[in-house]
Amino acid sequence: MKTILIAIVSLALWATPAYTQGALTVNVTGFKNEKGQCTIWLFNSADGFPSNHKKALRYVEAPINGLSSLVVFNQLPTGHYALAVVYDQNGNHQLNYNLFHIPKEAYGISNDACGGLDGPPTFEQDVDSDCSSDQLGSVAG
Template structure:
C-alpha cells in the first residue's frame, strides 16, 4: 500500500527544473578600474539591446581578470555580451562610427569584423555547470 502511495505522489508531482551555474572569467583587463557590465541573453531577437538581457551584472574591476557566477540558470542556449566601463558612466562609449572606444567582448570569444555579432555567433549551450573564459578586445 505505501508503495502505491509513494508512486502516486511522484506521478503527480511536477518535475523540478534543473538549474545550473555558469562561471565566467574575463581576462586581459588592462585598466584595473571602473566596472564590467555583463549581459546574459537567452533569446536572439533582443540580443545586444540595452536592458533586454535575461540577467545582467555589474562587477567592479580590481585586477587584470575578474570572475563572476550566474546561479540557478535553466538548461538552454545563451550568449554573453560585455564591456569594460572604464570611466563608470554606465555607457559603452563609442566613436563617431559607432565602434566601442572601451574594451568589450562576447561569449565564444567572437571577434566582430564589420558589424556587431548576432546571437548565433555567441551562442553556447548550458546543460550542466559550465565555466567560460572571455578575453577582452581592446
C-alpha cells in the first residue's frame, strides 16, 4: 500500500471593502523520505478535477523538508475548494500508473474523498472548504 498523505487545511480570512479574500494553508505529512516533490492542485470547480492540473485554479510543486511539505495559497476569493496531492517521487510532474492503471506514487484527496470502481471522487464529494469562515479539513489518499 502506498504511503498515506495527510494534510491539515486551515483558512485565515480577511475582508477588504471590495471583496473577501482568504489564505489556505496546506501541510502535507507522511512522506517516507525527501526524494521528489509534493505537487498540490487546488480546484474551485469540477472541470478537470482531480487529475488535470492545467484546469486547476492553482498548481504548486513544493519541496519536501523534514518529511513534510507546507504550501500557502494566498488571495483566494470566497468559494468552495478541493485539493489533489501527488507525491511526485521521480520529478516528472505527473502521477504515474502501472499497467493496470493503479497509481505507482502516493496521492491524496481533500475531505477524505474516495473514488470507486467507476473512477475518482467527484468535485462535489471532495469539496473541502467554504472560504467564508475559518475551517479545518484533511487530505488523505
